Amino acid sequence: MPELLIELFSEEIPARMQARAAEDFCGLLHKALVPLMAAAPRPLYGPRRIAAVGEMAARAETPGKEERGPRIGAPDAALEGFLRKHGATRDALTQEGQFWVLSKPGAVIEAPALLARVLPGLLRSFPWPKSMRWGTSGFAWVRPLQRILCLFDGVPVPFALAEGEDAVHGLAAADLTEGHRILAGTEPFAVRSLAGYEAGLRERFVIADAAERERVIEAGIAALAAAEGLEVVPDRGLLAEVAGLVEWPVPLLGSIDAGFMDLPPEVMRTTMRVNQRYFALRRPDGSAAPRFALVSNIVPQDGGAAIVAGNEKVLRARLSDARFFWDQDRKQRLEDFLPKLDGVVFFESLGTQRQRTERLESLAVRIAPLVGANLALAARAGRLAKADLASGMVGEFPELQGVMGRYYARQDGEDARIAEAIGAHYRPLGPGDAVPDEPVAMAVALADKLDQLAGFFAAGQKPTGSGDPFALRRAALGVIRIIRENGLRVPLREVLLATQPLLRPLVQQGLLPALPDVNDIMEFLAERLRVQLRAEGARHDLVAAVFGATPDDDLVRLLARAAALESLLATPDGANLLTAYKRAANILRIENRKDGPHDGPVDRDLLEADAERALAGAVESATTAVAAALAAEDFAGAMRHLAALRLPVDAFFDTVTVNDPKAELRANRLRLLGRLCAAMDTVADFSKIEG
Template sequence: MPDLLLELRSEEIPARMQRKAAEDLKKLVTDALVEQGLAYEGARAYVTPRRLTLQVVGLPARQPDVEEERKGPRVGAPDAAIQGFLKSAGLNSIEEADIVADPKKGEFYVARIRREGRKTPAVLADIVPAVVRGFPWPKSMRWGAASAEPGSLRWVRPLQSILCTFGPETETPDVVPFEIDGIVASDETRGHRFLSQGPILVRSFEKYVEALEKSHVVLDLDERKRRIEADANTIAFAQGYEIVPDEGLLEEVGGLVEWPVVLIGSFDAAYLQVPPEVIRATIRANQKCFVLTKRSTGKLANKFILISNIEARDGGAAIVAGNERVVRARLSDARFFWETDQKPLPEFAGSSLKPLDQRLERLKALNIVFHEKLGTQAARIERIVSLARRIAPLAGADADIAARAATLAKADLVTEMVGEFPELQGLMGRYYALAQGEDASVAAAIEEHYKPQGPSDSVPSSAVSVALALADKLDTLAGFWAIDEKPTGSKDPFALRRAALGVIRLILENGLRVRLGELIGAALDALPVSSDKTAVSADLLSFIADRLTVYLRDKGARHDLIAAVFALDGQDDLTAAVRRVEALGTFLETDDGANLLAGYRRAVNILRIEEKKDGRTFSGGVDASLVLARGEEQEKVLVEALRVANESVREAIAREDFEAAMRALAALRPAVDAFFDAVTVNADDADLRANRLRTLDALRLATLTVADFGVIGG
């Protein structure tokens, strides 16, 4: 079957847009093909800095014919209706229509229209221009004289040529005939901007890839990344170094070159006095280069790997020298920032304040706004200090040390280094805190209080770091909830879902016992805005519970069991709640658990039916004297079993022995089974009936001590 080959060649596409653009091209074209009745066997998109390519294999040569029935007016309808029907159906006379009888509606006309499928190239000639004109680039541009005309083509960078062929892989394909703003589709492309000459005539996808390779273009982004990684590791290893892994940089560099050539450069070893993270950030951000470590020591080396897009005649010596000059200048700046940040600020000449404390005072003086409704960064620091003091004992930290860490946590935001490299906030605070003699736990907390920043990020374990990280995230969550800036749909501009997950992981992975409701209340009390604190706190707790559900579900827990536990009031101790979920899951996997759940459901169903019938509830407790006087033996056994189980469950819950609580419930199973086998709930005696229904309510209440069995599925 024939294949489609489409290439859109342009000026350089930004690396960050490339992979998504390839996915979009594939989806837009294949969706349009399927919509036109053109099924295909497979499709794959490719991208380089200067081209988007799509291969679709196994397309039919033409669309299938389509038969359609179009219902018309009734026989004998007015002539205007008849003529309208003929026009819409494409019929010359009413005799060309069939007459169909309907038992209810009588006879009416039906047009049976057969549409012959078009040849696939003709369909493609409609699809491709529509896709190109409507392509969803995050940013696009117009260019040239035509850019002044309304509706002119927009593309990420000026589009230079379009290759579009259709035909069998073993034969010379046909060019799909179309043009877009003067760019006519052809069967030609060009190779590398500098390392190739003249057009390339394309006969098949396989030959296309081979020709590009000969013209110094590696079509597949993942293949370019593989070559970069392999060559870089080879060069580094040969000289006794190892590359510091950086998948993000590898992806970006793979999108900057069509023909990757790996080179190695160096810088003055004196710059190694600057923190390694700063060197890496400088070289990465400014030159898109990889840093190296010495294989013998694991320490950062004064070497870096750069990726060129050409094979230079001098072996890359000039390219390396040029990169070294830029790296040297950037590292000189970084060293200047590093040294300046540790010196007293001019306005504090002669002050006894340490450099980081001076930065804090500058932050206050600058009156930097955190959020227009939530006040300044300085005010926020005061809130975090207060909250960190409160959390510290719960995390096993000294309150004064936690408060000191919270005081300095944001001071590095106004350092020269963080101003240049915002991604180093926290880390630079740690370096500067250690340099001025702060407690090691304070320095660590300053760096770690932003963590965890995602599901795969590490979680602080130091008590001071945990206290500060929790305080920071709870202040953020409480603040934005108080001003009703909550996540909506896919929008979460303040990363509140991430903050909530951070709170959950900090608590669970450190086994903390905290009442989140109380901490949220304290955070709300400190805010400079008024709100319904009870409602806001309840809503925020519900949000955190939802994120916990997602977190536990990803770890294999059943969502209905999580819901069953959180349906109970006061479940703001996440560590205890999770232990309860685990115990409930283990219990329900046993025969006793499964059968008790079945008994619970039978009891609740009977109660629901009878309460609806009587228009009242059967609560208030069982009349034990009535059971003793006139009840069945099995009824007496169940009532006594419920009394014992309730006492045992309450005691177990009080000491947080959830496994024992489940065992106490499991002991009910024989009595429940026997009750339903031998006792008629809807007895003729009205008093006995009401008391037995209250017994079923007592069973429901007994299970509700550990979870709401009513929301458990299965």
């Protein structure tokens, strides 16, 4: 199939925008060219270009279709108007029933013509997060667009971006692109294929594929580090960003002055990463090494000596700034930063960060006994958790919040558990981040996230399908992970209710419209749990069934019940019992619509058949036994008692007619089925189980 290659060549594109822009471009192309393009094209991107390459049919014929026109006998004006609308004549009309019908033949779509028609509009409406205009044109792009390369089957597809009198500075598609601005100059070269495009760029010091640039950078700095017995601190985000900053990566190593090596390693890494895009190195024992890696975008003639020296000079200045903040912050105790939080707004409806620390202190004390934490230590850690937000270091590097608080708490002689809680209470920051596992840290981390959820829900800032600006989904998953991975028995509803008196002063001040609805937050947490379990491959219908059977808010207990239910359904008894439940539920649903509901106790005097007497006895026994097992949290035992119903249920359906002609027998048997379903529903809502 013919090859399509499109490149949009511009001034430097911000690294953070490149991958998304290339993916968006390929997606929009596929949508616009879908009659001729079966699969989305592959994206290529770099500092000065985004490109798409794929396969596309040369032509396609659209199927013909019929358009119904006016009624037979309608005024001539109506018929003529219909024909004008469709560009047809009377010869193309046929009569079908009471109407004229126009048969429209299919059209042949040629690839070059389709490309020339759709690309100008696609580029004009391209969804950059931020864009700019230059000169007198109304055309907008992320940075000034300089060239458009468009090839189909090796032949240029010319089109212009002009619209009306806007000539977009004469920009039109051709078969030209450029290599590295410094190493190859601005002389364009012609392209005839993807292979020629990639080879031509490589000859001119450009690696077109971002993934390949990442591999070159990663392997290069790893080899340089290994030669000195060191290793690179992993940082996939920085690796991707640097790959978006260079076209021809050349890894180099620089040195860090010994006078800065007493700074916390997190401070040095953050300074290097945020300000300079340097990679940190470490020794095999994990300690910081006095070296850093950088990536040049040119091939230095002196082996990199001048580039390294220049970057070392810049880094000294950056680390000197970090040293200043480090020294200044340590001149006071961490607690002394608290008054400054009075002037730091957390959120307009949720007061200041100082008010939030007071809520965290109270909530951490409420949670502490539930996780085995010392109350006094949990209170102190909650009080100090946000203090470092007023420090100079965190003001300069917000990424270090919590990290610096831990260092400053250690310096002040605070209990090690308090320092750990301050440093860990933001965790987990993402799916790959570990959760806190020390009790005081768990208490403060849960308090932080539950206060966040309660506060923003009360403020009407629930996540929507299109956005979650306050990271509430991450907070909810953090709560779930901390509880699950530490096996904590936390009554979430009770803890959430404890947030209400803490938020009441904000309601009284008119900042919040109302207290948070705990049921809403519980449903949000339940949905996040279902999402997490689906990602793990667990059966979400079983979780929904367990949640539907009980108002229990103990996640560990609920998940243990779901696991036991899954084990039951994996057995023949469980599978057959589920089938019987659905049969009974269907019968009840139908009969209840006639003259129901059919609930209440079963009349033993009306049990005529042996099978129904056996089932009634089994249901009564199972109900008692299941209740006792659930109370003892013996979920496997509860499932065994349910499984014992399988044989009497099978016998009942094999030998008993539920809808007996005698009304009293029918009603009693329907009540028996109702008791059966009710007994099973104490374990889980079986109606929500698929299969």
